[in-house]
Amino acid sequence: xxxxxxxxxxxxxxxxxxxxxxxxxxxxxxxxxxxxxxxxxxxxxxxxxxxxxxxxxxxxxxxxxxxxxxxxxxxxxxxxxxxxxxxxxxxxxxxxxxxxxxxxxxxxxxxxxxxxxxxxxxxxxxxxxxxxxxxxxxxxxxxxxxxxxxxxxxxxxxxxxxxxxxxxxxxxxxxxxxxxxxxxxxxxxxxxxxxxxxxxxxxxxxxxxxxxxxxxxxxxxxxxxxxxxxxxxxxxxxxxxxxxxxxxxxxxxxxxxxxxxxxxxxxxxxxxxxxxxxxxxxxxxxxx
Numbered sequence: 001x002x003x004x005x006x007x008x009x010x011x012x013x014x015x016x017x018x019x020x021x022x023x024x025x026x027x028x029x030x031x032x033x034x035x036x037x038x039x040x041x042x043x044x045x046x047x048x049x050x051x052x053x054x055x056x057x058x059x060x061x062x063x064x065x066x067x068x069x070x071x072x073x074x075x076x077x078x079x080x081x082x083x084x085x086x087x088x089x090x091x092x093x094x095x096x097x098x099x100x101x102x103x104x105x106x107x108x109x110x111x112x113x114x115x116x117x118x119x120x121x122x123x124x125x126x127x128x129x130x131x132x133x134x135x136x137x138x139x140x141x142x143x144x145x146x147x148x149x150x151x152x153x154x155x156x157x158x159x160x161x162x163x164x165x166x167x168x169x170x171x172x173x174x175x176x177x178x179x180x181x182x183x184x185x186x187x188x189x190x191x192x193x194x195x196x197x198x199x200x201x202x203x204x205x206x207x208x209x210x211x212x213x214x215x216x217x218x219x220x221x222x223x224x225x226x227x228x229x230x231x232x233x234x235x236x237x238x239x240x241x242x243x244x245x246x247x248x249x250x251x252x253x254x255x256x257x258x259x260x261x262x263x264x265x266x267x268x269x270x271x272x273x274x275x276x277x278x279x280x281x282x283x284x285x286x287x288x
Contacts (some may be wrong), residue, residue, distance in 0.1 A: 006282035014191035019067040022055035037157035148266035156264035204286040215270030222260035
């Protein structure tokens with residue numbers, strides 16, 4: 001399928017999903033696009049006894065938990081722990097949970113998962129799955145009034161970054177005498193190649209030609225950053241070099257000076273289609 005010429009032509013360099021919010025990611029060659037983002041992304045979440053979500057901000061060791069989805073089951077692996085198979089519950093227990101400002105219904109995944117998480121993370125915790133009948137919307141101000149659905153993501157269906165943005169950051173880290181970091185610190189879903197650093201912030205609707213038609217993804221809001229990029233995904237140790245480097249050049253006036261890296265995006269068209277590494281992405285620049 002051919003598309004009209006655009007200002008920018010890029011390629012999908014990497015695709016990643018994070019089945020359990022704030023745990024390790026899974027890199028894919030192909031992913032099915034849903035209205036909530038890539039299939040299985042943030043479909044499960046860890047909560048405390050009050051149903052409040054927890055992340056690496058409170059529990060850095062969550063990054064050491066490696067999820068996988070296979071044959072309808074969620075599999076969890078972690079250092080020193082047995083493999084946990086979390087089968088879909090035939091009679092899941094409803095549980096009300098809190099994700100930032102959103103109070104929503106989810107499904108508790110049982111006592112075995114709770115014990116496994118508690119042993120590895122050292123707290124009483126529950127694993128919950130998103131209830132597909134729930135409609136959790138992105139911020140309508142940033143989506144321009146469009147009803148964009150999420151599962152347990154922080155607020156938007158997709159996060160887009162670029163290889164060039166990471167190269168620029170790593171250049172600054174090197175100049176300051178620090179080691180380079182990987183893209184997994186920033187937890188994107190789609191990583192683009194072939195564009196300039198941080199051009200993802202300036203793109204209008206991104207078009208991806210697939211065998212089944214056109215996918216259209218709209219960047220809507222630069223992604224503000226907390227302390228999670230300072231956490232080493234290999235060790236769960238935290239040090240401030242990444243955020244210190246970002247503070248020097250990534251303040252965003254449109255977000256009251258918050259530090260940003262990557263851009264949040266929503267799905268306009270193409271639900272059910274497969275996006276693949278290597279596919280062409282075309283877009284025009286946005287002039288706000």
